[in-house]
Amino acid sequence: MHMSKSKNIFTGKVLTLNVDTVTLPNGVTIDLEIVRHPGAAAVVPLKDNGMVVLIKQLRHAAGGFIYEIPAGKLDRGEDPLHCAARELEEEIGYVAGRLERLTSILTAPGFTDEVIHIYKATGLTAGRQQLDRDEILEVLEISLEEAIKMIEAGTIRDAKTIVGLQLVSRGR
Amino acid sequence: MHMSKSKNIFTGKVLTLNVDTVTLPNGVTIDLEIVRHPGAAAVVPLKDNGMVVLIKQLRHAAGGFIYEIPAGKLDRGEDPLHCAARELEEEIGYVAGRLERLTSILTAPGFTDEVIHIYKATGLTAGRQQLDRDEILEVLEISLEEAIKMIEAGTIRDAKTIVGLQLVSRGR
Numbered sequence: 001m002h003m004s005k006s007k008n009i010f011t012g013k014v015l016t017l018n019v020d021t022v023t024l025p026n027g028v029t030i031d032l033e034i035v036r037h038p039g040a041a042a043v044v045p046l047k048d049n050g051m052v053v054l055i056k057q058l059r060h061a062a063g064g065f066i067y068e069i070p071a072g073k074l075d076r077g078e079d080p081l082h083c084a085a086r087e088l089e090e091e092i093g094y095v096a097g098r099l100e101r102l103t104s105i106l107t108a109p110g111f112t113d114e115v116i117h118i119y120k121a122t123g124l125t126a127g128r129q130q131l132d133r134d135e136i137l138e139v140l141e142i143s144l145e146e147a148i149k150m151i152e153a154g155t156i157r158d159a160k161t162i163v164g165l166q167l168v169s170r171g172r
Numbered sequence: 173m174h175m176s177k178s179k180n181i182f183t184g185k186v187l188t189l190n191v192d193t194v195t196l197p198n199g200v201t202i203d204l205e206i207v208r209h210p211g212a213a214a215v216v217p218l219k220d221n222g223m224v225v226l227i228k229q230l231r232h233a234a235g236g237f238i239y240e241i242p243a244g245k246l247d248r249g250e251d252p253l254h255c256a257a258r259e260l261e262e263e264i265g266y267v268a269g270r271l272e273r274l275t276s277i278l279t280a281p282g283f284t285d286e287v288i289h290i291y292k293a294t295g296l297t298a299g300r301q302q303l304d305r306d307e308i309l310e311v312l313e314i315s316l317e318e319a320i321k322m323i324e325a326g327t328i329r330d331a332k333t334i335v336g337l338q339l340v341s342r343g344r
Contacts, residue, residue: 111187
């Protein structure tokens with residue numbers, strides 16, 4: 001795979017859109033629309049009593065409120081672990097005693113390079129919630145079992161949230 | 173939530189990029205970069221002997237080959253079930269006796285409206301593989317157990333693939 005050209009279409013606050021000209025191993029040359037994204041970290045907050053802390057967040061792209069785990073974009077050069085800890089406290093007001101990486105996912109590799117690093121947070125203690133002005137969300141606690149049922153019922157639809165909850169449920 | 177303006181930045185073969193001006197319920201007005209995507213269908217092919225059929229596909233955005241389940245974009249107005257059946261035959265050469273919807277995921281609701289509808293295919297019989305000229309992939313069969321281990325080891329990183337395999341593994 002060889003990229004002969006990368007044409008910048010747009011550079012915004014969050015996204016960069018390029019059209020890349022790529023020659024595949026079979027000799028075919030194609031133009032690919034690629035969204036460059038800084039990457040993100042997300043975190044499954046698991047309390048000692050088996051409850052998980054989710055947010056119900058307003059998402060314009062989803063047309064309303066959706067269930068998610070706390071998450072946020074990486075600042076330039078930021079360690080994903082640091083980002084996960086930061087979002088955990090800012091979005092839901094918890095500090096983690098322990099943060100373990102579960103996995104890192106490619107959200108939509110057909111058109112974006114976005115990677116989300118997913119962590120499990122345990123040993124939770126109270127910190128200070130501090131929402132950005134463009135974050136509209138409510139915090140809720142449910143049992144991990146109930147969360148898995150919400151995935152199976154199609155009520156939880158966010159990819160990073162499903163992956164994180166399922167890995168925690170499998171004991172990772 | 174009220175959208176007062178949607179500025180079109182780019183309309184490509186696959187993606188449309190808009191910058192939408194949105195007023196949140198708290199009165200804050202923000203500009204959001206939104207990638208409009210036609211949506212997609214993906215399918216977990218489960219054989220009677222407990223093996224799943226995956227592809228190892230070259231993805232420019234991921235910088236190399238990644239493990240995935242068969243998937244493809246919806247044609248305009250296409251039923252996702254039809255799309256899943258089509259991609260199953262085109263990408264791996266199988267026809268499903270039965271296709272059941274597992275769930276529908278939001279891949280990256282922070283910046284795109286993409287939805288992937290995920291199915292389970294069983295009762296597989298031989299059809300005719302027919303790859304597009306820009307699809308570089310190999311087909312492999314592994315046990316569902318092995319696939320779950322590859323998720324836990326971080327070898328399978330694609331979000332739709334993890335969600336589909338985990339739901340099938342839980343018996344859905």
